[in-house]
Amino acid sequence: MPGSSCDVQSEAAAPMFCGWTQALGAGQSFFMPHDHHDDHPHALLPPDPALRVKALETILTEKGLIDPAALEEIIDTYQNRIGPQNGARVVARAWSDPDFKAALLADADPVLAELGLYGRQGEHMVVVENTAQQHNMVVCTLCSCYPWPLLGIPPGWYKSDAYRARAVREPRKVLAEFGVTLPESCAVRVWDSTAEVRYLVLPARPEGSESLGEEELAALVTRDSMIGTGLAKVPGEALA
Amino acid sequence: MSICPEVAAPEPVFAEPWHAQVFALTVHLNEAGRFSWADWVERFSATLKRHGLSRELDGGEDYFRAWLETLEMFLAEQGAASRAEAEVMRSRWEEAYLSTPHGAPVKL
Known part of the structure; x- marks a missing residue:
């Protein structure tokens, strides 16, 4: 048989997470924007990770490393066409x-x-x-x-x-x-x-x-x- | 903990728009030759492992947070988007949102 497989009788691939006790790595902060209400005069602030993704997209687009249209195409493909x-x-x-x-x-x-x-x-x-x-x-x-x-x-x-x-x-x-x-x-x-x-x-x-x-x-x-x-x-x- | 989800309406492919965006960004960078998928998987699984040490990841929001963190680190390492650049640009977007009237398109 090609590829890797594991027989369930074997102990080989036992839980990979046990025995580890290190603390969390960096980047684990959970930014919580203050509550926004409908009467706020400004646009609703997206959550922190959404802003970070937008930041990466903008930087890479400005450097010519990505094509924003290609991103839309990928999202559309997986959201609507492939399943x-x-x-x-x-x-x-x-x-x-x-x-x-x-x-x-x-x-x-x-x-x-x-x-x-x-x-x-x-x-x-x-x-x-x-x-x-x-x-x-x-x-x-x-x-x-x-x-x-x-x-x-x-x-x-x-x-x-x-x-x-x-x-x-x-x-x-x-x-x-x-x-x-x-x-x-x-x-x-x-x-x-x-x-x-x-x-x-x-x-x-x-x-x-x-x-x-x-x-x-x-x-x-x-x-x-x-x-x-x-x-x-x-x-x-x-x-x- | 039971894994089996409640039988309900089918879950959306991406629960949040930013999950779709960070996914697409990564796939696009891979296809543009910025990194191989094997390299991505190696780094991403290392992040998941690190995050999973202190709590059990549910495969939802926490999964995409790990994904984003991996991509940020990878791009910083490659010099495509440094930590400082990313932080400055994030702040610019935050300011743009906070200074754009509700309902108007948000632009930098």
């Missing part, structure tokens, strides 16, 4: 087309490139299939590496210390908190993403979906099912 619906299309296609699925599992990059689901933080993708014997779950213990072209920007919990530490240490417990309980006979494998390798879980095709077309199938594929903290919805299940 889990991309990954869902891939999963639905894999469920419907055995050759596509085989190619995807063997070497995802050319397959995804052909679909235009390539680039930015999706340069090297590995797709891992859930089976009756093995459930896969993805984490980034380092920070929040995530397949942007397929899933968009990660949810808050994916970036939290709690998930990043516990997904490796006690994956079954974490899965239970997401409402996923697996039989003991099903192993759980946790894949640790890096800046170089990103993972997409190919969830199991739900019972009762045999007659559905790709579009209907894609509607059953949730974001969490492609991270491995959920399962695909069964047909008829209310949209969550």
Whole structure:
């Protein structure tokens, strides 16, 4: 198997934060502007970090190091155009087309490139299939590496210390908190993403979906099912 | 602590406009060749680790504060935007907000 992974039975990637006792680093102050009310004569003052971001943008723009239009384009892309619906299309296609699925599992990059689901933080993708014997779950213990072209920007919990530490240490417990309980006979494998390798879980095709077309199938594929903290919805299940 | 979020309305991609802005700025600088993504990840994960020593980070506001701090340090180190430059420009923006009539566009 390419890339790094950690078997849940191993102790290798135990919590990375324990045993550290240093104080906080610099830059931790929390600037709180005084309360502003509607009757104030001036514009509402943004929070401190927002001003700091504006400062960086202005400096870099003035130096010609960035193009403000490109920033708008990036924000628009991730806010409006790229999201889990991309990954869902891939999963639905894999469920419907055995050759596509085989190619995807063997070497995802050319397959995804052909679909235009390539680039930015999706340069090297590995797709891992859930089976009756093995459930896969993805984490980034380092920070929040995530397949942007397929899933968009990660949810808050994916970036939290709690998930990043516990997904490796006690994956079954974490899965239970997401409402996923697996039989003991099903192993759980946790894949640790890096800046170089990103993972997409190919969830199991739900019972009762045999007659559905790709579009209907894609509607059953949730974001969490492609991270491995959920399962695909069964047909008829209310949209969550 | 339970990780599983309450099932509710889908969360916005970016909770605050500045989260989106600092994200886009970083992606753009990476694509413009100012730094590699691997270098970014190394620095960012070090900041997260440092911040996570004294409290558990929830992956929301604290995550983007760590992100911003990392970017500020990185740009200062590269000489693209020094600490002093950033502080002066931040103050200029603050003054601009405080001296712009409510409802009018804020400019430097």
